[in-house]
Amino acid sequence: MKFMLKATAIAGLLALGACGGNADDRAADNIEAAAENQSDALEAQADAAKAAGNDQLHDSLEAQADNVEDRGDAAADKADDDDDARVEQQFKNTL
Numbered sequence: 001m002k003f004m005l006k007a008t009a010i011a012g013l014l015a016l017g018a019c020g021g022n023a024d025d026r027a028a029d030n031i032e033a034a035a036e037n038q039s040d041a042l043e044a045q046a047d048a049a050k051a052a053g054n055d056q057l058h059d060s061l062e063a064q065a066d067n068v069e070d071r072g073d074a075a076a077d078k079a080d081d082d083d084d085a086r087v088e089q090q091f092k093n094t095l
Helices: 002-019 023-051 055-082 086-094
Strands: none
Touching: 023 055, 023 086, 055 086
16 A cells, blocks of 8 residues: 555656656647658658558548648646646547
8 A cells, every 4th residue: 555655646646757857848849740751751661552452541641641730739738737737648649
Protein backbone atom coordinates (compact mmCIF):
# COMPACT_ATOMS: atom_id res chain seq x y z
CA MET A 1 0.00 0.00 0.00
CA LYS A 2 2.85 2.38 0.85
CA PHE A 3 4.39 1.67 -2.53
CA MET A 4 1.12 2.56 -4.28
CA LEU A 5 0.89 5.86 -2.40
CA LYS A 6 4.50 6.73 -3.23
CA ALA A 7 4.00 5.82 -6.88
CA THR A 8 0.84 7.94 -7.03
CA ALA A 9 2.62 10.88 -5.41
CA ILE A 10 5.54 10.63 -7.81
CA ALA A 11 3.21 10.40 -10.80
CA GLY A 12 1.38 13.49 -9.56
CA LEU A 13 4.60 15.44 -9.22
CA LEU A 14 5.71 14.41 -12.67
CA ALA A 15 2.37 15.48 -14.08
CA LEU A 16 2.70 18.87 -12.41
CA GLY A 17 6.23 19.21 -13.74
CA ALA A 18 5.04 18.43 -17.24
CA CYS A 19 2.54 21.25 -17.02
CA GLY A 20 4.94 23.91 -15.78
CA GLY A 21 6.98 26.49 -17.64
CA ASN A 22 6.84 26.40 -21.40
CA ALA A 23 6.45 22.65 -21.56
CA ASP A 24 3.04 22.98 -23.17
CA ASP A 25 4.43 25.23 -25.90
CA ARG A 26 7.27 22.81 -26.60
CA ALA A 27 4.80 19.93 -26.58
CA ALA A 28 2.59 21.78 -29.08
CA ASP A 29 5.59 22.32 -31.35
CA ASN A 30 6.57 18.67 -31.04
CA ILE A 31 3.04 17.53 -31.80
CA GLU A 32 2.88 19.69 -34.91
CA ALA A 33 6.28 18.41 -36.06
CA ALA A 34 5.32 14.77 -35.51
CA ALA A 35 2.05 15.24 -37.36
CA GLU A 36 3.84 17.00 -40.21
CA ASN A 37 6.41 14.20 -40.50
CA GLN A 38 3.72 11.51 -40.51
CA SER A 39 1.66 13.48 -43.01
CA ASP A 40 4.67 13.96 -45.29
CA ALA A 41 5.38 10.22 -45.20
CA LEU A 42 1.78 9.45 -46.13
CA GLU A 43 1.87 11.99 -48.95
CA ALA A 44 5.07 10.43 -50.30
CA GLN A 45 3.33 7.06 -50.29
CA ALA A 46 0.34 8.66 -52.02
CA ASP A 47 2.61 10.07 -54.72
CA ALA A 48 4.17 6.64 -55.23
CA ALA A 49 0.71 5.09 -55.53
CA LYS A 50 -0.28 7.74 -58.09
CA ALA A 51 2.87 7.04 -60.10
CA ALA A 52 2.01 3.34 -60.03
CA GLY A 53 -1.43 4.15 -61.41
CA ASN A 54 -3.38 3.36 -58.25
CA ASP A 55 -5.65 6.39 -57.91
CA GLN A 56 -7.83 4.83 -55.23
CA LEU A 57 -4.86 4.19 -52.94
CA HIS A 58 -3.54 7.67 -53.71
CA ASP A 59 -6.81 9.28 -52.63
CA SER A 60 -6.97 7.16 -49.48
CA LEU A 61 -3.42 8.04 -48.45
CA GLU A 62 -4.01 11.73 -49.14
CA ALA A 63 -7.10 11.63 -46.93
CA GLN A 64 -5.10 9.91 -44.18
CA ALA A 65 -2.39 12.57 -44.46
CA ASP A 66 -4.98 15.33 -44.10
CA ASN A 67 -6.52 13.55 -41.12
CA VAL A 68 -3.15 13.21 -39.35
CA GLU A 69 -2.40 16.87 -39.91
CA ASP A 70 -5.83 17.93 -38.62
CA ARG A 71 -5.50 15.73 -35.54
CA GLY A 72 -2.01 17.12 -34.93
CA ASP A 73 -3.25 20.69 -35.12
CA ALA A 74 -6.11 19.90 -32.74
CA ALA A 75 -3.79 18.15 -30.27
CA ALA A 76 -1.27 21.01 -30.40
CA ASP A 77 -4.05 23.51 -29.71
CA LYS A 78 -5.27 21.34 -26.83
CA ALA A 79 -1.78 21.16 -25.30
CA ASP A 80 -1.40 24.90 -25.57
CA ASP A 81 -4.93 25.83 -24.46
CA ASP A 82 -4.95 23.40 -21.52
CA ASP A 83 -1.32 24.18 -20.57
CA ASP A 84 -0.77 20.44 -20.51
CA ALA A 85 2.37 18.92 -22.01
CA ARG A 86 1.06 15.40 -21.40
CA VAL A 87 -1.08 15.76 -24.53
CA GLU A 88 2.11 15.21 -26.55
CA GLN A 89 2.52 11.64 -25.35
CA GLN A 90 -1.19 10.97 -25.80
CA PHE A 91 -0.96 12.13 -29.41
CA LYS A 92 2.19 10.13 -30.10
CA ASN A 93 0.39 7.03 -28.85
CA THR A 94 -2.24 7.52 -31.56
CA LEU A 95 0.24 7.71 -34.44
